[in-house]
Amino acid sequence: MKSLLTTCVFAFTLILNPSPGLAQSTAVDYNNRGVAKQTKGDLEGAVADYNRALELNPKHADAYSNRGAAKQAKGDLEGAVADFTRALELNPKHANAYYGRGNAKQAKGDLDGAMADFTRALKLDPKNAEVYNNRGEAKSAKGDLDGAMADYNRAIELNPKGAIVYSNRGIAKRAKGDLEGAMADYNRALELNPKDADAYYNRGNAKLVKGDLEGATADYTRALELNPKDANAYCNRGEAKRVKGDLDGAMADSNRALELNPKYADAYNTRGEAKRARGDLDGAMVDFTRALELNPKYAFAYKNRGVTKKIKGDLEGAVADLTRALELNPKHTYAYITRGNVWFLSRNWTEALQDFRRSCELLEGKQEQDYLRLFIWLICARLGETDAASKELTACLDKRWNAAPGDWVSKLAGHLLGTISEDDLFSAAASRDADKERGQRCEAWFYAGMKKLLSGDKKSAAEYFRKCLATEMKGFTEYQFAEAELKALSQ
DSSP states (O other), X not given: OHHHHHHHHHHHHHHHSOOHHHHHHHHHHHHHHXXXXXXXXXXXXXXXXXHHHHHHOTTOHHHHHHHHHHHHHHTOHHXXXXXXXXXXXXXXXXXXXXXXXXXXXXXXXXXXXXXXXXXXXXXXXXXXXXXXXXXXXXXXXXXXXXXXXXXXXXXXXXXXXXXXXXXHHHHHHHHTTOHHHHHHHHHHHHHHOTTOHHHHHHHHHHHHHHTOHHHHXXXXXXXXXXXXXXXXXXXXXXXXXXXXXXXXXXXXXXHHHHXXXXXXXXHHHHHHHHHHHTTOHHHHHHHHHHHHHHOTTOHHHHHHHHHHHXXXXXXXXXXXXXXXXXXXXXXXXXXXXXXHHHHHHTTOHHHHHHHHHHHHHHTTTOGGGHHHHHHHHHHHHHTTOHHHHHHHHHHHHHTOSXXXXXXXXXXXXXXXXXXXXXXXXXXXXXXXXHHHHHHHHHHHHHHHHHHHHXXXXXXXXXXXXXXXXXXXXXXXXXXXHHHHHHHHHTO
C-alpha cells in the first residue's frame, strides 16, 4: 500500500506542477478528450476541455480549431470565427481551421468570406470532398449554380457515396430547371441513406413543381416521420394539399408549421391561400399581411393579397399590391395577369392590354397564354382595332403548342373570329363532366355576350351576361368580367 500511495502522490504532484514537456502532453490529452465529448454531443464539456488545453498550451492550434467548431455548434458564430482565426495565426496551413471558419462565415451569411476560406482549405487539402460540397452550397446560395454544380461533381468524384452531395446537387439542378436530373440525384441520395429526411423533403419539392401532388405529399410525409419538427415539410405539404383541394389538410399543416416556427412567412402565405379558397377573405387578408410583416419583400404574398382585394372589390388596393409584387419580381407572370384582370374590371383598357401582352411574353410557347389572347382580342376590338386583333389572334392560334385540334379554346377563339357559330359554340360546351360543362357554359355565355355587346346589341349582351352569372362559377375570370359588364350596362 505504501508504494502505491507514493506513486499516486507523485502523479498528482506532476499534474499540479507539470514540467514544460509534460504540459504539452497534457494539453493534447485535454484536447483529445474534448473531441471525444464533442463527438458524443457534450458541447459544454468539450469547450471546458479545450479551455483547459489552451490554459496549458496557449499555442495549441488544434484546440483553437476544435473549440471553434464546438462554439459554432452552440450557435456562437462570432466566437467560432475568432477561434478559427487564432488557429490560423498559429498555423497558417491548418486546412481544417480554414474549413471550419468557412462554415461559420457561411452560417453568418458571409458567402464571399466562406468561399475564400473553402478555396484556401482546398489548396491545402485538394481531396476533401466535404469542403467541395460546402463551397458548392455557398456558390448555390450566391446564385452561381454552374459553379456549385462543378463543386458537387468534384465532391462526388472524390466520394461517390456522399448522400448529402447528391441531395445538394439535386437542389442546384432543380434551380436550373432540370427536374428530371434533380429527381435522379434525390433518388441516389436516398439509396445511399434511406433515412435522409432532407432528401425526401427536396424530392417532394421537385415533385410539387412537376405537379405530382400525390408523390410530393408522400415524400413530405416520409420526411416528417424522420423529422417531426420540420416546419418546412409541414408548410410545403400544406401547399400540396391546398393545390389538391384538401383545404382542411392544408390548414392543419400550415398551423403545425406555425406552431414550430411562428415567424414563418411562407406558412402564413399558404394558410392565407387556403382560407381564401374556403371563402374566408378577411382571414386570408390577415395571413397575407402577417407574411408581409415578416418578409416585406415577399412578392407572392403581395400578389395573393392583391388577388384577395380584387375579390373583395377593392380594385385600387389590388392594383397597389400587385404593382408592389411586380416591383419586387418584374417577371411575376401571374401578378401581371391579375393586375390586367383588375384593369379590365376597372375598364382601364390601355393598362389591361399592356399587362396581358407582357404576360404573353413571359408565357411564350405555353398554353397558359391562350385565354390572355382572347382577352387581348376583346380589348383591341373594343378600341376599334378588330381587324388587327383578328389577324393577331389567328396567328397565335396557328402557333399553339400541344393543343388538340378543335379544342375548347379554339372554339371560343373561332366564335370571336366569326368562324364558329353561336349554336356550334354552345353545342361544344356540352360535356359528360357536369362541372366541366358548367365552366364551359360560363365562358360561352360571356364570349357570346361580348360579341353581342361589340355589335351594339346591349339587350342581348345583358341577357347573356346574366346567364353567365347563373352558372355560379364565381372563380372564373369570365364570371367576374360578365358581372362588371352587366354593372356597366345598368348604369
